[in-house]
Amino acid sequence: MSLADLLKEYGKSDYYPLHMPGHKRRLSGELPEEVVGMDITEIDGFDNLHQAEGILKEMQAYASRLYGADETFYLVNGSTCGILSAVSAAVSEGGHILMARNCHKSVYHACYLRKLKISYLYPQVMESYDICEPITCEQVQHALEQEKDIDAVLIVSPTYEGRITDVNSIARVVHEKGIPLIVDEAHGAHLGFWEGFEENSCRQGADLVIHSVHKTLPAMTQTALLHVNGSLIDRNQLKRFLHIYQSSSPSYVLMAGIENALRQVDEKGKDLFGNFIHNWNRMCRDLSTMKNLCILKPEKKQDIGKLLVSVKKTGLSGQQLYDMLLQEYHLQLEMATSTYVLAMFTVSDSVEGYERMTKALLEIDKKVTQEDVGRSDDVLGKEAWHRVEFTEKHESISFYKAWDMENEYCRLSLCQGRTAGEFINLYPPGIPMIVPGERIDQDLICQISDCLQKGLSVQGVRQVDGDIYLSVLSSQEICGR
Ligand SMILES: Cc1ncc(COP(=O)(O)O)c(C=O)c1O
Structure with missing residues (x-):
């Protein structure tokens, strides 16, 4: 019986809830009664995500089999908490990570928390569409030859815009160095479920793979999976970080939603994906x-x-x-x-x-x-447009140090040469134009004003009475570092 069926059945039973959550499966307010009726916590017979031994263990094992992973963990705090846990387990505090520049902010947050030194892989830009290309195996190989003390490599595939990397070759190159490969596959939970899709990264040799089930499969927001493979990752460390970053009260509705999505694509995938591809191809042909x-x-x-x-x-x-x-x-x-x-x-x-x-x-x-x-x-002026996210930046101070330093607001036009105190990015997708600790140049200044003029949503800038300000490290802090 699926978790969803079990929850529905339990909701109709006469077991009286003398436990959390506070709605007691009765007071739903504006929400449909079915939602609160299924919303329980770790009561008898329903296992515990932080020490799964029963139904949740079986559900996670089912997910591992589907994706070809050694072990899989359900995530209820999105891929974000999977990424925080994966990076934290793969690289010790103060270690060195090689990562794609076009990573989601959660990867940067993990680097901050573990005080990591970062080396970047800058993706090529596809000029005709202004999007970043996938990181190539040659880029990874070259970077690993330059930097001898890398502890782990992290790439994102598919990218937000859908570019897919050759994970197989990159995994081989990374493993030759005896270090793990983490793939942020948040946008690829559907991969491998239809013969026309690429394989998911577990089947291509990645050590840690993160999937947002909610992005590309029929599941609710915040649902995600973390898969681990091989022996390069300390599983106990990984579990420790999952305990830290996941809620101690994981939602059973969300967990039932993950199982439900996986069962749908597993059991009805042929029809679902058949229709999807048919409709998609027809639309692309017409367009x-x-x-x-x-x-x-x-x-x-x-x-x-x-x-x-x-x-x-x-x-x-x-x-x-x-x-x-x-x-x-x-x-x-x-x-x-x-x-x-x-x-x-x-x-x-x-x-x-x-x-x-x-x-x-x-x-x-x-x-x-x-x-x-x-x-x-x-x-x-579109010919002049190029995305500064993907041009190499000069780092004045390590990101994790810079983010904690005293900062001040400086008028945009006066920022050239100053060191960024805060991330600036377009949202979505949240890929940084600049990272704290990097030197602000004229290109960045032009692009920020250009984006704002065009009405795009730029995070990390302050606008007061029509003037634009950026957070920069205070000069005193830089001199005294
Ligand atoms: C590439 C990438 N990785 C990770 C995440 C974080 O995923 P979640 O929203 O499931 O926490 C996102 C979110 O948009 C993303 O685009």
Whole structure:
């Protein structure tokens, strides 16, 4: 019997709850009664995630078998807590990590907590779409030859935009050095479930793999998995960090949701993925006829489900296209940058969703023909646009030290040469344009004002009375470091 069935059955029983949670499975307020009816804590017969010996142990073993992992842990605090635990277990305090620059902020947070020295792998930029390419095996090999004391390597695949890395070759190179490979596969929980997908990274030799079940499978927000393979990771350490970073009251509704999602793709995957691929291919075929908007074409290195629409050949900005789709067509996308928008599709999308998106983009494509095409470069200066996230930065002070140092706010135009005291990033996806401890240059200053002018959401800046300020380390702190 699944955990969801067990919870539903228990909810109908006459066991009276003299324990948490406080709603006592009765007072649901504005929530549907079914939600609180299933929401229990670690009571008799329901096991304990922090020492799984019963049903939760079986559910985790089921997930391991599905993904081909040695051991799998359910996560109820998202991939975030899996990443914190994975990095903390793989690298001792003060150690050295080699990581892709385009990592999610949780990786940086793990480095801060473990006081790590960081060496970066800067992804190549695909100029035609302004997105980062996957990290290559050659890049990893080269970096490992330069830096002899690396303790672990971390890459992200698929990236937020859906670029897929050759994990297999990278795992081989990393293992030749006797160190572990961590793959942030938060966007790849669906990988391996259909013959057209790449294999998931557990089956490609990675030692630690993190999946957000909630991103690409039919599961609720915060649900995720951490898989561990081989002997390079100390399992006791890993469990210790999971105890630290996971809630001591993991939600049974969320855990039932993970099992439910995995059972759906395992048992009904052929139909679910068959329909998904059919609808996806049809939409991509129709959208490939667009004259002005441009989709990133499906290919082996591009994950299915991430629809990236470039506005580079039009006079629109990504944010304008995003706003049109939202306001005129009621289509809520995942994100916008200056030059593209990103929409996500999964097995759960309806035919209606594909049709509405296709119709909207085809209509907008026609509209921009008449109004905007040809004005793009002079109006928006897009040729000058390049993403500073992916250009190498000068580090003045280690990130983990800099983040704790005294800082002050400095007017954006006066920041050149100062050292950043705070992360600055577009959100989503939250990949840093600059990391505390790095020197601020003119390119960054230009791009921040450009992003703000285009209405993009820039985190880490302060705006007061129309002026923009950045957090920088106070000069005194730098002199005295
Ligand atoms: C690449 C990547 N890794 C990790 C995370 C964190 O995942 P979660 O939201 O499940 O904690 C995200 C979130 O967007 C992400 O994009």
